[in-house]
Amino acid sequence: MAYIAIVEDEKNICRSLRLALEAEGYVVDDFQDPLIALPKLICVPPNLLILNGHMPGMHGIVFFQKFREYSKAPVMFLSASADEIQDTLESRGMSAEAYVPKPYSPRYVVACAKLLVRIGRRR
Secondary structure (H helix, E strand, C coil): CEEEECCHHHHHHHHHHHHHHHHHCCCEECCHHHHHHHHHHCCHHHHHHHHCCCCCCCCCCHHHHHHHHHHHCCCEEEEEEEHHHHHHHHHHHCCCCEEEEECCHHHHHHHHHHHHHHHHHHC
16 A cells, blocks of 8 residues: 655644545554654655645755655645745746645545555556
């Protein structure tokens, strides 16, 4: 089964997404500290990365740029400022596979995750 990593500083969001994704059969790790997550995810890249756009310690865009140096796995941003993140990345010639604005439906995130995992396997 696919491995999904969640990097999100809000514990309740991590927990609810983890439970929803595990219920679909995915293997899920969640990290609330991006500085701990990055080296681990570089060593063992996930099939999908779900990433918060704004976190203490390292901004989501910086995390994304560093992650992209080592992995082409699909990335889904979760952020109250999803449009701003998309615009910033596109201005730098980069793009994630999905931008989901907060608040969101966990069912929607799971549906997007299923699609992105399939896309990632075709790469």
